[in-house]
Amino acid sequence: MAARHEEIAEELRRAIDRGEYPVGGTLPTESDLAARYEVSRGTVRQAVAALTSEGRIGSRQGARRVVLGNRRSQSFAELRSFAQWAGAMGRTATGQVIEQFRRPASDEEVERLQLAAGAEVLQVLRVRGLDGEPVLVERNAYPIWVAEAVERLPADCESVVQALYDDVGIIFAYGEHTIDAVAAGTQDAELLGIRRGGPLLRIRRTTTTHAGRPIEWSDDRYRPGSVSFAVANSIGSNPLARHVG
Amino acid sequence: MAARHEEIAEELRRAIDRGEYPVGGTLPTESDLAARYEVSRGTVRQAVAALTSEGRIGSRQGARRVVLGNRRSQSFAELRSFAQWAGAMGRTATGQVIEQFRRPASDEEVERLQLAAGAEVLQVLRVRGLDGEPVLVERNAYPIWVAEAVERLPADCESVVQALYDDVGIIFAYGEHTIDAVAAGTQDAELLGIRRGGPLLRIRRTTTTHAGRPIEWSDDRYRPGSVSFAVANSIGSNPLARHVG
DNA sequence: AGGCGAGACTTGTTCGGACAAGCTGGAGAC
DNA sequence: GTCTCCAGCTTGTCCGAACAAGTCTCGCCT
CATH class of the missing domain: 3.40.1410.10 (Chorismate lyase-like)
Incomplete structure (x- = not known):
């Protein structure tokens, strides 16, 4: 059974997928989401952090969170x-x-x-x-x-x-x-x-x-043309590194 | 001025780099680190989460945290x-x-x-x-x-x-x-x-x-041979996705 | 009409606490 | 000597609170 913050993260992904929060639009505030899901702000932040690290949500102190895209991550x-x-x-x-x-x-x-x-x-x-x-x-x-x-x-x-x-x-x-x-x-x-x-x-x-x-x-x-690999990154989190060689 | 948890994260990276926590070894417990840096467990967890998402530390509930490698991330x-x-x-x-x-x-x-x-x-x-x-x-x-x-x-x-x-x-x-x-x-x-x-x-x-x-x-x-790109992932976090085409 | 400043709003940080859930090592039994 | 179980240890989750820091909007002044 998943943790509450994982469930909330999944519900947010689904909401973005069905266009409830369109790309380019904003997410509700942490306080709003906390009230809606009846959890604490900390639990909401934990849930949103997952989508942020997936490159799906853009987060910056003081500003409303932004929906960047709805690309699905893979396990x-x-x-x-x-x-x-x-x-x-x-x-x-x-x-x-x-x-x-x-x-x-x-x-x-x-x-x-x-x-x-x-x-x-x-x-x-x-x-x-x-x-x-x-x-x-x-x-x-x-x-x-x-x-x-x-x-x-x-x-x-x-x-x-x-x-x-x-x-x-x-x-x-x-x-x-x-x-x-x-x-x-x-x-x-x-x-x-x-x-x-x-x-x-x-x-x-x-x-x-x-x-x-x-x-x-x-x-x-x-084989060329068969697959490609995708990564998202941000100022706050960069999983990709370039190396010589 | 960086947040305290960012400073602690950087000190942990340096400690790993200089072999204080060798690859394959374990990190001190959250309580130990909290005492050492005179912060709360939550602040330590925030710092360690950064290294975990970089693929440098392996974390699992109940088990001591493991040093996986000392690869440096890039901004x-x-x-x-x-x-x-x-x-x-x-x-x-x-x-x-x-x-x-x-x-x-x-x-x-x-x-x-x-x-x-x-x-x-x-x-x-x-x-x-x-x-x-x-x-x-x-x-x-x-x-x-x-x-x-x-x-x-x-x-x-x-x-x-x-x-x-x-x-x-x-x-x-x-x-x-x-x-x-x-x-x-x-x-x-x-x-x-x-x-x-x-x-x-x-x-x-x-x-x-x-x-x-x-x-x-x-x-x-x-050009071939000039660069390569590196990504780390884990059961808990996978920034890389494979797609057809 | 435009710019600036202040206040309200929002996210980020830190705390201490309590409890859940998983892991490991040691002790005891076979 | 090996296996199993349990207790202690460790990480994970959730909470509420307080404050810091950044952004944005609105109102006022030029």
Whole structure:
């Protein structure tokens, strides 16, 4: 059962979605909302903070809050799981392991997965499809404590995330993503049905448990035109960072 | 003068940076921190919430808070201004207007900039350099109320953001960014010194004022290998969204 | 008619308190 | 030695209050 401030946040999202508070218009004051929902100002502020950090509401001291847009955010699970994301859109995701084997971790994998020097990882190469079309090449490196569970999965497992949770109770809790563009190599070009040298959107990411323990280090490469990634930011909150390289 | 909770947040970032709270370790409890900084638990919670949303700290009810990493976030201004970002790294940014002219807004520009049908925009094409190397092709569309100020800027203006603020007090307050990969066309290839068809990292973005009024709709294309963008997320907070197309 | 100042309104900050809900470690039992 | 349970600890939620700080509107004066 959700907290009261979460319920209020959801009601505000729905109200914005149905145009009760149009883009460019203002939200009722904190005091008004507190009276309407019969809660304290603090609870209202907590609810509104969520929409503010989503980029849906603009907030500034002394001024009435503004509705910036009605873009829907996605849950962490929806972003992490290609299958769940596709399902949320009424699309069909497929997954096919192309190759999978254990090998010594590279220096970068040692760092990203916080492994001991010389440790092994399980390298898995998959192609993910959307409605039958290949759109994504996923290369995951798993530490051995995860590898054992991954190796038990069928090669065409639809959602690895769901399977790891169901089978061994692994919860993906935190993620870090680095996005850039790379040229398709021979293998990627072949797997995705595009020409070599063409553009791929690459996302390198680490996912960890609640305790911060790395579960996977992955390199996803999306076919051009298949997906895009969206982020909102503001003076008060900027989740996106640009880096050299 | 920053709020107390902002000061505490900054001190916590510094403490993590210097290894006082190593990655994988835990943070002191809220009560401990409250005693140490001589503030209330609520003020500590507000400070810690900032680091949590930056992906630096992992928080879960009942469990001790965990240090996930010590990645530094960037301010909104630093992300928005290529010149400011470069300067923060001790690099030199350049900007050169290639062409600039007024024309009727496209359908997409009408939508993104919230213009009346038939309105004009100022289209500006710039190449941005980093330490003398071209790395970014920027295409900005400005509504006429901004266009007048932009037209007065010198063609090699180093920071358009700073100039617009200084000259006419325009404050960039909110942003929305969509990231994908595209193939370099003839013009981009030539401007960036790469071959046609090669990969470019594209960011289409809208920036608005405090009141939500669009200032610009832009299409940035980065040379491959020049930059990457990073985002952290968690079960509790996910600023990144994946979309079809 | 325009500009300036003041007051009202709104959001932001901090507090102390009480209770809910989840996690962990230690002790006891098997 | 292992497993289970419980108590203590920790974070999360909600409250009401008071005050700070910023914005905006209206009225008055030039």
